[in-house]
Amino acid sequence: MAKLLFSDIDGTLINSKLEVTAKTKEAIRRQIINGNVFIPVSARMPQAIMTAAGQIMKTCPMIAYNGALVLDEMGRTLCSKYMTAKQAAEICTYVEEKQNQTTWSVYSGYDWYYSPGNNSDLIKQEEQIVKVKAKTSSITQIQELKGVHKVLLLGNPEQLTEEQKELSSKYPELVIVKSAPNLLEIMVKDVSKGEGVKILAEEFNVDLKNCWAFGDNYNDEPMLKAVGHPIIMGNAPTDLKRHFTDVTSDNNHDGIAEVLDRLE
Structure with missing residues (x-):
């Protein structure tokens, strides 16, 4: 029987x-x-997922935007969940009114938008990582979008932690989670990597008990809890590692290969 092998990308599939x-x-x-x-699972957009997964294969099913967009190996949409453009624009306005080091970016389908005015160096750094170009935009233009799969806030870790608390209180219907100390991901409530895993397991008719998942951060926890074989990376935060018994080597020392070699 086929196994499904799910893997986060940053800090897991790719090294430093x-x-x-x-x-x-x-x-x-x-x-x-x-x-x-093999199924890559990421907060990244589809093109940025293939920046990493494309180093291994040409096509694959994928879970993008932490589960807000799930695609089969042909690129067919299996699930697409998004917040309203109005809500996304409100969050962007909140960020701009803060006038601190945080900057916003917005993802809708295969498009990535950002404001060039506020600390856009952080966007340039993200572009270098994912090898995808963001498009300049404004809050007025964001309001015209059909829907938004994800809002990403980039900035100072302490400021983002404070903004996470404030936005979580203001928008209880949204999931607001850090995927890295300097990255805050915002999506609709019923979106998670775990829900994406369940959709693809059903699509491939594979029992979740026969699924493996690799992750290194808090937004990977729903995915890890959904499968029969959760593997936490050695570079994961200590408090997260405590929740899982199977800890592999870190992403710079072939943690995934270490486990897959045992499946032979």
Whole structure:
């Protein structure tokens, strides 16, 4: 019976040089040859997922935007959940009124928008990581979008923690979670990597008990809890590692390959 192998990207699939190591590539390709399915799962947009996954294979199913957009291997949409453009624009307005180091960006489908006015160096850094170009926009233009899969706030970790508390109180219907100390992800409530995993397990008719998942951060926890074989990376926060018994090596030391080699 086929296994589904789900993996987060940043801090998990790729190392600190943003590369999938040769050993990890080989281990994943061996699993694919054996009839198993490798599925990248990320807060990234689809094109940015393929910046990493494309180092291994040309096409694959994927879970983008932390589960707000789920695609099969042909790029067909299996699930798409988004907040209203009005709500996204309100959050962007809140950020601009703060006048601090935080900057906003907005994702809708295959498009990524940002404001060029406020600390846009952070956007340029993110572009370098994901190898995708963001489009300049304004809050007025954001309001015209059909829907928003994700709002990403980038900035100072302490300020983002405070903004996370304030926005969580103001928008209880949204999920507001850090994917890195300097990144705050905002999506609709019933979106998570775990829900995305369930959709693809059903699509492939594979029991969740026969699914593996690799992750390193708090937004990976729903995915890890959804599968029969959760694997936490060695570089994960200590308090998160306490929740899981199977801890592998970190993303710079082929943590994924270490586990996949045991599945042979």
